[in-house]
Amino acid sequence: MESSLPDLEAILLVGGQGTRLRPLTLGTPKPLLPTAGVPFLAHQLARARSFGVRRIVFATSYKASMFEPAFGDGSAFGLSLEYMTEETPLGTGGAIRNAAEALTCGPSDPVLVLNGDILSGHDIGDQVRHHVSRGASVTLHLTEVDDPTRFGCVPTDDEGRVTAFLEKTPNPITNRINAGCYVFTRSVIDSIPRGEVVSVERETFPGLIESGELVLGYADRTYWLDVGTPAAFVRGSRDLVLGRLASPALPGPPGEYLALDGARVSPEAKVNGGSAIGAGTVVEAGAVVSGSVLSDGCVVHSGATVIDSAVGQGARVCSGAVVRDAVIGDGAVVGAGNELQHGVRVWPNVELPERAVRYSTDV
Numbered sequence: 001m002e003s004s005l006p007d008l009e010a011i012l013l014v015g016g017q018g019t020r021l022r023p024l025t026l027g028t029p030k031p032l033l034p035t036a037g038v039p040f041l042a043h044q045l046a047r048a049r050s051f052g053v054r055r056i057v058f059a060t061s062y063k064a065s066m067f068e069p070a071f072g073d074g075s076a077f078g079l080s081l082e083y084m085t086e087e088t089p090l091g092t093g094g095a096i097r098n099a100a101e102a103l104t105c106g107p108s109d110p111v112l113v114l115n116g117d118i119l120s121g122h123d124i125g126d127q128v129r130h131h132v133s134r135g136a137s138v139t140l141h142l143t144e145v146d147d148p149t150r151f152g153c154v155p156t157d158d159e160g161r162v163t164a165f166l167e168k169t170p171n172p173i174t175n176r177i178n179a180g181c182y183v184f185t186r187s188v189i190d191s192i193p194r195g196e197v198v199s200v201e202r203e204t205f206p207g208l209i210e211s212g213e214l215v216l217g218y219a220d221r222t223y224w225l226d227v228g229t230p231a232a233f234v235r236g237s238r239d240l241v242l243g244r245l246a247s248p249a250l251p252g253p254p255g256e257y258l259a260l261d262g263a264r265v266s267p268e269a270k271v272n273g274g275s276a277i278g279a280g281t282v283v284e285a286g287a288v289v290s291g292s293v294l295s296d297g298c299v300v301h302s303g304a305t306v307i308d309s310a311v312g313q314g315a316r317v318c319s320g321a322v323v324r325d326a327v328i329g330d331g332a333v334v335g336a337g338n339e340l341q342h343g344v345r346v347w348p349n350v351e352l353p354e355r356a357v358r359y360s361t362d363v
C-alpha cells in the first residue's frame with residue numbers, strides 16, 4: 001500500500017472552534033479531545049501514515065499553540081509535521097491556501113486534504129490513485145448516508161464527474177454527500193486567492209465545475225462519522241474502542257472498555273459498551289459506566305451511573321447520580337442523586353448540589 005504513494009503530502013484542517021462540542025472545547029481544541037484514549041487527531045495521523053503519507057501541514061487557528069506541544073515534529077508517528085497558523089480565520093479554502101505555503105511538492109503532484117473532525121474507514125490510497133489516473137483537479141470522498149436531507153448532496157455523472165454542489169433540501173437527488181477528504185492537484189490549491197476568506201464548498205469547487213475542470217467523486221459506504229456534536233464524539237470513541245473502526249493509534253486491544261495507565265476500575269463496577277477510561281480515573285465498586293468517555297482524573301463514585309456521556313478532566317459523579325447522554329465539563333461535580341439526561345451540558349467547575357436536577361418524581 002505504502003509503496004504506491006511515495007512522499008505524499010497532506011494538509012490537515014484543524015482551525016475550527018468546535019462550538020457544538022462546548023463545554024469540552026472551551027479549554028481544548030476539538031481535534032485534541034481524548035478519543036478512545038488518545039487525542040482525536042492521533043487516529044487520523046496514524047491512518048494517514050498507514051497509507052503512505054509522510055509529511056503533514058497543520059492548518060491551525062483556534063488555540064493554535066496547543067497542537068505542536070501535543071504532536072511535536074511528528075517523529076513519534078513516523079511523520080514530518082509542520083504548523084501553519086491563520087491569524088484570522090480564512091475559511092476552508094483560505095486555510096488550505098495558507099497551509100500550502102509549507103508544501104514541498106511540485107505543481108502537478110497530488111495533495112491530500114483532511115478535515116480534523118472526521119473519522120473515516122475509506123481507502124485513502126485508492127482515492128489518490130483514482131485522482132492521479134484520471135488527471136483530476138480535485139477528487140472528493142463522497143459517503144452515502146441514509147438521510148441526506150441533513151447535508152448538502154453531491155451528484156455525479158456515470159463517469160464519476162461531480163456535476164453540482166447542492167445545499168440542504170427536503171428532496172435530495174442523491175444520497176451522496178461531501179465526506180470532507182479531498183485530493184487536490186497542487187496547482188489548483190495555488191490558484192486559490194492568498195490571504196482571503198474562501199470556502200472550497202461554496203466557491204472553489206463550484207467554480208472549478210463551472211469552468212469545466214475535472215472534479216471527481218470517490219464514493220463508498222465504509223465507516224464515516226463527523227464527530228462535531230457531543231453524541232457523535234462519544235459514538236466515535238465508542239466505535240474505536242469496540243473495534244468497529246480499526247485505528248493503528250488505539251492504545252490497547254479493542255474490547256468492551258479501554259483503561260489507560262493509572263486508571264483504577266473496581267472489579268465490582270460494571271464498565272462496558274466501548275467506554276474509554278482516562279489516566280488516573282477512578283470507577284468505584286457498584287458504579288456503572290457504559291459507552292462513555294471519561295477524561296483523565298475523573299471519579300465515578302459507588303452507585304453512580306454514566307451512560308453515553310462525556311466527562312471532562314477531574315470531574316466527579318457522586319453516588320446515586322445518573323448521567324445519560326450528557327456532557328460534564330472539566331472539574332465539575334455532579335452531586336449525589338442528580339439526574340442529567342437528554343444532551344444537558346454542565347460547564348467546567350460547576351458544582352451541582354445533591355439532588356439539584358431531577359427527572360423522576362421521587363424525592
